[in-house]
Each structure stands twice: as C-alpha cells, then as structure tokens.
Amino acid sequence: MVRNRKQPAQQKHGNNHESSSSSGASDVSFVSRTFHLLSIWKTFVGVVCFMIAVYISTLGYLETRVNTPLGEEKVVIDAGLAVPDMYWGSYRPGVYFGMKSRDPRSPVFGMMWYELAASAHKGIRHQCEQNDNLPTYGWLRHDGVHFGEQLISDPPHDIRTSFLKTPGGEHGGHWTARINITSTDGRNTPLVLIWYGALDESLGAGVHSRLWVERDTLLGHTPALGNFKVHLVPHTGKIIHKSHSEAYASGLQVLKEKFYSLLRVDKHPNFGRLAVLGPDGELKKNIDTEVNFVPIQLLVETPFVLDVIYTTEDFPIPPIKGDEYTRTLANLTKEFDKKFEEKFKLKEKGYSDEDVGIAKAAMSNMIGGIGYFYGASRVQSQYTKEPVPYWKAALYTAVPSRSFFPRGFLWDEGFHGLLIGRWSPDIQLDIAAHWLDLLNVEGWIPREQILGVEALARVPKEFVVQSNAAANPPMLLLTIGHLVKTRPELFKVDSPHRDILDRMFPRLQAWYQWFQTTQKGEEATSYRWRGRDNDGVQLNPKTLTSGLDDYPRASHPSYIERHVDLRCWMYAAADAMATIARVLELETDKFESTRDQLGDEDLLNELHWSPHTQTYADFGLHTDGVRFVRQQSKNPQEGSKVVRSVTIAPQPRLVTSAFGYVSLFPMLLKVLQPESEKLGKILEMLDKPDLLWSPYGLRSLSKLSPLYMKRNTEHDPPYWRGQVWANVNYLALAALRHYSARGPHAQRASALYTALKENVVRNILSEYKRTGYLYEQYSGEDGRGSGCKPFTGWTALVVLIMADEY
Template identity: 30%
Template sequence: MAKIADFSPLLFAIILFAVTACCADDFADDTIELDKIDDSVKALLQEHARSSNSSLKWGPYRPNLYFGVRPRGFPDSFLSGLIWYNVDDYSRVNQMRHSCEQGDDIKGFNWEIYDPRIGGRQVIHDSTHNVDITTEFVKDGPNWAVRVKGVPTGGPDTHTAIVFYYGVGGLSSSKRLNQYSTKGYDEDVVLKGYNANLGNFRIKITRGPDTNRGPDEDHVISFSRSPQNTHVTGLTVNPELLWRAQDFYVQNLDKQIKGVQEIYRNGNLPEAKHLFQISDNEQDGNLYFVQRNFKGAFEFDVLFQSEDEEFTVDKFTSLIEETVEEFDSRFAEILVPQEPFTTEKDLEFSKALLSNLLGGIGYFHGKSLVDRSEAAYDDEESEEFWVNRGAEAVEEAPSSELFTAIPSRAFFPRGFYWDEGFHLVPIIEWDPDLAIEIIKSWFNLINEDGWIAREQILGLEARSKVPGEFQTQYPTFANPPTLVFAIAQLVDKIENGLSETLQGIPLSELGQQSFFGLDRERDQIRNAHLKSPELASTALKELYPKLVKHFEWFRRTQSADIRGWYSSTSPRPASWKEGYRWRGRTPNHCLTSGLDDYPRAQPPHPAEMHVDLVAWIAEMANALSKIAKFVGAPDSEVLRYEKIIEDIKGNLDFLHWNDEAGAYCDLGWDVENDERKHECHVGYVSLIPFALGLTPTDKVGQIVNTIRDPEGLWSAYGIRSLSKKDAFFGQGENYWRGSVWININYMILKSLTEYYLNPQLPLRDKDLIADTYKNLRINLVTTVRREWDRTGFAWEQYEQGNGQAKGVKQFLGWTSLVTVIMSMPETLPQE
C-alpha cells in the first residue's frame, strides 16, 4: 500500500511540523506550531473544525438516561432529560423512569435509527407503566428538537405523567415567557435562557395536537388548577447538582403531596392522576420542570433554538423524514447485510445494532479518583499482589472530559478503555471522522507518563453509577490496548480513501475551504480525512507522539523480568525484553487483562508472563509502524517497531507455545522445583496471538482445529471463552469461563479472513478456515438475533450451552460488532 508521501511532493511542503529527530522519543516531543501553517491549510483546518463541531455539538450525550440532551465540549452550560411514570394508581410513582437501570421492567429501549450528526428515532417499551414511548431527535445547525410520543399498552384510559426538564449552569440565566397562571398553561410553554458558552436561546414545549387529552375534570376544585393543562415549576439549585434533577423533582412533588394531605386529613385523597402533578410557581431559576399528565395516546415537541434562528414544528417534521431517508440511504451503501441475512427484518436488526452503539455515545466531564502512590502494586512473592493503600492515598484528579461510546447505558454508562477499540470498528466504517474525534478525546486524557486510566469515571453523575471499590484508578494498571486495533484499521482506511481520491484529481483541488462549507453535506464531513491529505496528516501527526508515549508506558510498567527469572532455562528467548505481565493481578482476578476471572497461574507469582499482553504489545507496535510510515517518521522508528514485532513473535514461539496443549500459554513459576512452567488454559487468552495475526503458518491449521473441537471451544452459538476440557470451565463466577463473547469472536473471525489470504497456507488449511469462517459467522449472528427477538436487547455475553442471554442487557457495546459481521461476505472464496 502506498503511503501519503508517495502521492505528491507538494504534500510535504505543507507538513505541519518538521521531522528532525532520529529516535521515537525525540519525534514524540514535536508539536504542531499553528503560526507556521500555510494560510490555505490553516483555513481548511478551521473550516473543517467548524463544520464538524457544528454537526456534533448537540446530542443525547447523557446515555445513562432514557433520553437526555447536552452539548459536547461545554460541561457547565446545559442539560436536559425526560421523566415519566404511570398515574393510574399511587404505587408506580416509586418506579418513575429517568436513568436507565438494569432492573427496570423495560422490554427494550433501542434506537431504531440514529446518527450523531443528524439524529434518529428511539422506541422504549415500558411494561411497568403500560406505555410505549418514542423519541424522535433531530438537529439543524445550532438548533435541535425532540418529539415525544406515547402509545398506551394498558388500554385507552391509561394515564401517564411525563416531565421534560432542563438546567443551565455556569454564567447563565433562564426565565419563562408565558404569563404565570395557577391553573397551568393551555398553550405552548416558552422559556428563554442564556449561557455564556451557548448565548441566548429559547425552548418551546408544545401543547401538541388536539388529540392530546389530560385526566378528566374531577377533583379540580381542590387544587384550583386544571389537570388538562401543562404545569411549570422553576427552581434554583447548585449548578454542580443539576444532574440530580429527578431528586429535585421528587422533593418538589413530595412537598406538594404533603400539602394536599393536610387538606384531606380525613381521607378521600385525589386520585393519582390528579395528585402526582407539580404545582405551578412563578419562580425563575436554573432548573425547570414542565409536566403534563395525559390520558391515552399523546404527543408533544420540545424545540431548542438559538436567539436568531427560527425553528418551526413544520421544519422539525420535515427534518425527521429527511433523517430517516439519509440514514437508510447511507446504511445501504456501507453496512448492508450479506447472505444469508438479507431479509427486511435482518436489515432492521443490523440498523438497530449500529444505531444503539452510536446512540450510546456520551460526553462526560469531571474529576476522577486516582491513587498516585508509588506502590499501588506490590511485587513481592506472595499470594496477595494487591496492596490496599487506603483512602489517604486516593485523590481527585483535575477535571477532564471524554467523548466516547459506552458499553451499556443501563450498567456501564462511562468510558471503558478496552471496550472502546471494539466500539470504533463499526464507527470507522460508518463515520471515520467521528472515530477520529473519539480517538483524539481518549488520547487527550494521557498523563505525563503516558498512562490512560482504563475506566473513565468523570464527575459525580458518572461516579454515582459505580460501586466504591471500582472507582479508584491506578497509574500502573493497564487494559488491553484495543484503541490501537482500531487505529490500525483507521490508517488503512485513510490510505485507501486517499488513494482513491488522489487518482486523477490535482492535489490543488483537494481540501479547499468550500469543500466543507455546507453543514448539511454531512458525507463530506464524515469522510473528510479520507479526502484531504492535509487533514489526515494533521490528525495522525497529533496522535503519533501521544501513542508513542503510551506505548513506552506499556512496555515500562507492564514489563516482565525475563532475564531474572528465565535466564537459566532454555531455549534462549528471541528477546530478553519482550515479556510482559498484567499489573493489578490478584489471586482470583486479573481485571486489568479485561478477562476478569479467566484462570491464571495459582498462586500468583512475579515471574508470570501473560501471553495475551505480549500479543497486544505487538499490535501496538503494528499500529505505530503504520502511522510512522504515514507521517514520514524516520526509517529507524519504523524498523524499531518491526523489530519489536519480530521479537514478540519469536518469544511467543520460544516461551509461550506448548506443544502438548497445541496452544499459546501463560508462563508461571513452579516454586517447588524452582523453574518456569506453562499455565495452559485453552480459550480466549491462548487465542489472542492468533486473533492478532501473530501465528506462523505452520501452527495455523492446528489452532483452527483446536477452535473447531466441539468438546473444547466450538459451540453452535460461537467460540467459548474457555475450553470445556479445562478444570475451571463454568466454575466460580463463570464470567470468562465458558460464555460466548462477541468481541473476541469477531477478532477470530477477522483473523480467519487474513490467514486465508496467506499464499503459503496449505490448501487443506484454507478449506478448514473457509468452513470455520462460514459457520462461525452464521452462529454468531443467529445467536445475537434470536435473543434480540426474544428479549428486546443485545447482551454482554451468551450462554455457551444454549445461546441464551447472560450478563448485562442493552450491551451495545461490542455486541454491535454483529453489524459488521453481517456485512462481511457469506463465504471466503475457494480456489
């Protein structure tokens, strides 16, 4: 594949900073000096940033909520959300909906279509409250709107209380424009606000169509207000606690109910449909609740518009139609399912998987908890590797921000380092520029040593969803660096895109300011780095030094002492350096590996070397090699990465391969005999080198045969995480001890296609690989699809014996990789 330097010498006349260093560390110290950029390139970068930021500014970036809008990049400016509950009786107010919860009796809350640059449609099936709620969200420049529709499932007389709220923080103000009324409002409610970062804005909450009905007009005398009307309450609260809007709503409602109880001290309280309705006040504040209680089906709109913009209901309606058309058209070009998954239902399923991944993208901001003590991990030879430093060692890190997809809105609404690389695989296909924004956001978190925390729990709202024992992050603890897995894919896509763009097109016509001038020309924004060498070069040059620093942090903090523990043994390893072990290991868990309870050596020992980690280091070197070639780094750097990869391949064979097991194995230490030993547990850990393309040709067939063993790893639902033959299979927590996980299955499926293309592979192995690929693809898609139809959700993992859902629901998340799997060809070509 040609690299960017091959296309035109003109390109390097506009390189944004000089490459003068001769080694990785020196090159990593370079920075982009904006004052030295050519004016035309500077204009291009500014115009692209404006267009991209405009299209991504607003979104449902509070994915922990069933629906909540906030802007990206302005943490103290604005947030909003929806609250609802059934009011046919008194009991269900205690189960009101706001934040997504694993235990909610919801039969699905899924985006049917969603694109972060335009919007989409979400449907929520709420069994407890007898209502199906649809949210249709679209954006138009600085404006956005959501249409909320409800269809009762408990009969036409079902009563639903629904609340829209918004809060403004920082330097801001907000007030209502309607004249205050104790009876509520029988018209649209209009509020006006200001925030220093957003400027002046208006929010209109429409009354909706004439078919909207409220509760019948009984008991109204007791309240001097109409249950048919919209009611508004304004509050002034601590701006840092705006995220606790539900708590403030409940407190306000409770205060009102106690007042009603005083009136009805002799009993005969009003029915719930009248009682559970906020009272109007004329107070202005920084948090507003707007509530309607509906009878039967309902619909209303919330329109946000900047001061100088006109955003009408009619325009909103037309944008909803355009959004659906644009999404469907783009999906048909990029991720269309292949045989045998070509029915309309298959298409809807695939769209929903992608949409829910994209709809789970959030913007997070705040402080995290970090233990910066020098000895958060103890290297002494003992069974307890974990050292409890105590609360005195934990501190709040400075505020930071992250733009990221999340594993699960209900259970893991925060950034996870090792999940994110898998999230990015379909995102790169759908919107490469969005993927770059997410990658940049993650690498902006890097500290001076090159560390990025494996869990990003930023701010009080995110922290409220995490058990205390998991909140603290440790600067010596890593996670599988899957971001580089995605970065390597991204570089390939950029090179392919530039190769196509530059054929027959003068470079001078690329990257002009007008190229990105129209916000509605979103395909140009999504693929800008595939079309413009200047943008691609800038992005990768900014990323490269951070990735180098991160790579060196990995190699330094996770290194194993090969010479100290293994120098007296033979054969001699290919390298004394390329051996690694996960820090943070405990007797029963290796959370830092991502494969939490996967069996490792017992008892833990500092001589351990972990086969999955050394393979991931090779993948990091592979990604760095690709970027180094792209950005024109010195040849010595490229050669260094290639040498590391070759050394790791050598050590995998010399140190980690076990002939008897026919698998790569961890290394442990036999204390009794004072010698190294293989710790062989055939499963995902032993397959990581194969899944990352590090297995030599002579071992490929053997490993594929191991995968295909139905008494070992192969099941009708996907590859098991641990062999049925292993003593630990299905034992203990049984988390990564047999269940089928989509992320590793995807890696293996992808690697099968790459090994198949190796011309040195024997024909018999090619036939085996082709058959394995075909059947594995079908098994994975069928499993996830069947449970989606049965439960309404994608799941974290699947039971190896019957394919049923396990773990966390609404895991989209790496389970959304099924969208990519469906778009892969049905079969590999036979020679």
C-alpha cells in the first residue's frame, strides 16, 4: 500500500518534472522563434537597405553617365602648339574679322568699325548680324591653313580683310592681317576703324595673362604664348586721329557694348565733336579687376590700308608686311586658283569666270567659317533633376551660318565634310576627330554645340540644354565612310590617316550602337526619332532630332511611330561601318547583316509602303483634321492665344498626306536596288510640278499636302514645308547619278539628274548674283533665297554639284 501510495507520488513528481521540462522547452522555443524572426527581420532590413544602397548608387551612376566621357583613346592627340601650321587662324566665324589660336587659353583679336557721320543710326559693326543689312560679305579665297581674303561691303565703303601666317618657333609664330578700306562713292569718306585684343573668360585672374599698350603698340602675355606684340602699321593712307583704352569686359560677348561705354566726346579742329576712347571707370572702382580688353581706335581717311602685325619674342624670322605681303598674297591667290581648278574642274566644264568666282567664294566661306570653340555644353538625362555641365572640351568645326548659327551642329557637319574633304582630307578628319571626342560613355553626342560665352550669348534659352535621348542623323559617319571609300590610298597601313581612323573606329562603333539601342521602334527593323512632344500649340509637333524640324509627321506623337527616314539612315550607317571596318581589316559581318536586313525591300515595304498612294511614309497615330483656333486664356491679363484644335480623331496609319523629302529617303540613301519597282514609282512622281518638282530644285513638301507652307504655330513660319533645301537636293542628285548607271530606270534617272542639276545650280548662282549671298533655303515658288544669310554651310554643296562630285 505504501508502495502504492508512493507510486502516485512518484508519478506526481515525475509529472512535475515533465511539466517543468515542457515549460523550459516552450521558453527555449519561444526565444528561438523570436531570434529566428529577428534574424529574418534583420536580414530583410539588411536586404532592403542593401537594395536601397544599390538603387541609390545605381541612380547616382546613371546620373553621371550623361556627362562621363567615353573611356576610349582620344582621336585628337596633337593639339595647340603641337600642330604649328594650324595654330593661328580666322577661328572666330561669328565676327566680321578676327584671329585666334587653337588653344583654349588663346587671346582673341578682332575688328570693329563705324561711320563717323552715320554712327547714330548704323551703329558699330562687330559681330556678323543679319540686321546690319550689308549688301554682301564673306571670304573670296581661304585655304584653311595659310591665308584668306574677304570682302565686306558696307556702303559707302568696301573693306577687304586678309591674313597670312608665318608659323614656327615655340609659341606659334607670326601672322599679319591687312585691312584695306576704300570708298565706293568716290568721296574718300572718313571711317572709324577699331582693332582690339581681348582675353577670353578662361584667361581670368590667376593665370598670369595680361594686355596693355605702350607707344601705340598692343602688348600681351599668356602662359602658352609668352610675350607678344601687335603693331598697327599704315601701309597706305592717313590716320586723322588715334585713341586707345585699357579696360575690363565681363565677357567676349559684350565687347561692343563695352567699347560703347568707353567712348568720350572730344573736340577736333576738322570734325568738331569727335568720339574718342577714354579710361575705364570700372577699373578705377575695383582695384582687383584686371585689363582684359584693349581697343585702339583710328579715324582714317580712305583709301586706307593697315597692316596688323602679330609677333612673338622667340621667333627670329621677320613677319610678312608691306610690299612683301602684297607679293605673297598674290602668289597664294594663284596657288589657290590652280588647286581649285584641279579639284573641281569648273572651267574645264564650261562655267564662266563669274560662276567659278561664286563657287570659290562658296567653298572659301565653308573653310573660312571653321571656328575653334572651347567650353562645356549643358545636358540632361531622365536621371538628372536639373541640367548638368558636360565636360569642358575643344571643338574645331565649320558653322552653318556666321550670322545666325555661329556654332557647331552635328548633322550639318556631315554635309560640310563632303566639301571640306574634297578640298582637304586632313581638315575634314581633324574636324571629325574633334566631334568624335565629344562622345559620352553611352555613345551619345550632343547635337548642338554651344561652347563659350560668345556662342552661348546668341542662343535662345530653350535651345541651350541638350537631352541625351535626342539623336541627329549620322551624316558625319556617312561622310567618313565616303572618304574611306573614295580615297582608300589615304588609309594604307602605317599612314597617319590610318592611325586616325583606327582611333576613330571604337567611337564610331559606340555611336552607331547608341542609335541601334536608343532609337529602335516597337516593330522589328523599325526606328523612331525620340524627342517629339505634343504641347497643344503646334499644328504638327516638331521632330527637331531628325534635322527636318517641322516636316509633318504623325499628328499625335506616340511610341508606335515608325520613321522611314531614320530607318534609311541606319541602313546607310551600317553600310558605312562595314566600309570602314573592311579597310581596317576588322570584322564586318554584324554591320553587313544589319545593312542587308534593312535593305530588304519586302521588310521596308511592309512597314512603310502605301499601296494606295504608291509612296513611302511614316507610320503613327495621325489625323489630317487639325487646325488653329484662338483660345481665351484663363488669366484675363494674358489675353488669347492660338492653339491646335483636332476635328477628326487620330488613327494608327501611314502619314501619306505628307509626301515630301521623307518619302524619298529609300531613294536618297540608295536603299532601293536599281531594279526596284518602287524606285520607278518614286521617279515617276519626282518631276510632277504639282508635287515636289520646281524650276529651282525639289521642294521639301508636296504642294498638295495639307500643311504645304503652313505655319506651325502662331509665331513659327513654315521651315521644311515646301522650301527648297540644298543638302537634300544634293542627296537626290547623288542618288539619281547612282541609279542612272544601270537598271530599268537608268534613262529616267539620268534625265532627271540633268534637269534637276540645272535647276539647282542656276537658281543658287543667280540668287548670289542678285543678292550677294548663299541662303539657308530657297522658295519653291519663285526661287528667292529665304531663311538666314549668309548660309555657307550645306548650301555651299553647290560647288560639288557643279563639279559632278558625289
């Protein structure tokens, strides 16, 4: 019994033990689960923190890509003083006459003038301005290396400027500029001439650069040049009065305004009250301000010839001046004329001396319009909240127009290179090398280069910032490919040109790949220009990236768009890459594969051919039912404005109503085979006068298009909506010449080539004779020049057209 009594006790004890163990196990389990949950939580938080860190670092990386240079070897290796023959030049195309070096820290020199009696209403001439309304101005001859001579007509005076260089020494050598002023009214009217020296904003305090005047001689010093002198030596004529000032200007863009502020009224025995240069009050107010602008004003009696002689201390060879200058200029002129005829054979082709003279001026203005710029663009990507500066860089480039576009434009430069390369492959490759060194790590090049304060001051704010989503036609790539194809002897192994092309290739490949990555369309083998934006104000939203600005595209920008011109550009780009790779003995398969795919006419027709209109066209969300209406603003103070009204809903469709340049691109860039039936259709429509054909060249848009010569906003006149453009007419002539060689359409292509060439050349030359200028565009109705002038960018391709060089 006792045992039995003990049994329950043992059981009870045992149960108590089990109970205690169970409780302990629960505690341990709870702690374990808690620890496990905490571990999971910590891991989760760690992962989240890690992901946030990765996101932030990735975002930071993506933010920096837009202004990070491509990590390949630079194409431009030798620069500045390392290329002495090219060091000095007329590299300031935005002023009527100026000299500077190809050095970011170069002093600049230039000319201003004004009439003594008419200064109140004509003002001071300095920067090239359309509003100055000069009868003509521009280079008559310019070889890009040794000399140039220019005529500026500003009645009652003609001003001829020229320069010669004497390269050598350790600091760039000497140069002499001559200013020859004559009266056109036979009355020897006095003129006020100003020659100045100035330091760029990059030559500010702390870099040991300065300017001053001693005994009527402009003196200066920079780290790159050492000490230099600028003597003003009258060669012919009389100086009536002379004055100068040592001043501070806040930037090169305000030199004329600064000059105005320095003028003081003085008495003169023959002229009564005379404006002369006085001291700069700003220098007196601020003792820390340094002299960076020295103008020297001369009141001269015409005819008057002044030699401006720049010399450095280290170069013992005397500069060219006086009668020696006259003889040397005459010899260089003869050499230029001989080389021009050898290159283009225009006299041999039967052109008159007057026409040949215009062609020389056209090409010389292209060469003389080459500038040297330094600075940083403003760029933006989707990952940057605000615009950021590109890296500071130099750009050696031709400009489209000295008066209106005195800066670099990417697709323009491709057309420029066709003419420049015919004259000097060295200059063309140098320009292309500078452009390609602007590639960022993504393979993108800003399409408009606004470098330095002089360039920036002349650009509306809305066009300053460049988006890294924005393309521009890869014409520069095509031009390099053209040079390689037509001048293979330049690129033999171990030649300097081959070395340049070797360094170019990785950059060309990165640029080409950027297009393939960023400009792809939704459909296979389709492409779409980015950057279109429907603001509700434009009748048809612009496509600035295409180069054709307001050319009508789909009325409602969308991701489904397919642009036929861009697809053709990519065909030509792949072909150019294959050509360059082949010469460099590199793999060509991937480029040829893309070229052949984009050259497949069935694929092209599937995406862009309209059986209904028998034309090629863009595809997108489109309606022709758009018009302008005047809308009252919600703010009574703002009044009313003109906006776009859509009267018919848009549908996905081919934009067949916009027959024009875009419709021709499969022919223009030689995508179509000579046997193509579609090529025959294009040629059939090409010479119809109610469409694109005019006595002055091919119109940019058909006369039957709803938007022919229509404004795009209340304030934007038509641009690519019917006017005749020389660059596309050049492409058309090159294509017609190509298709006239063989195939069933050869005879028609040949006849069209002959007629179109005659129309384009005759009109451009006759307008130059009538007005003294080449123009940005020409009317399809009467042939008159329009847009900006002088436009000696791609309109100068008339020289190649005259020479049958394509």
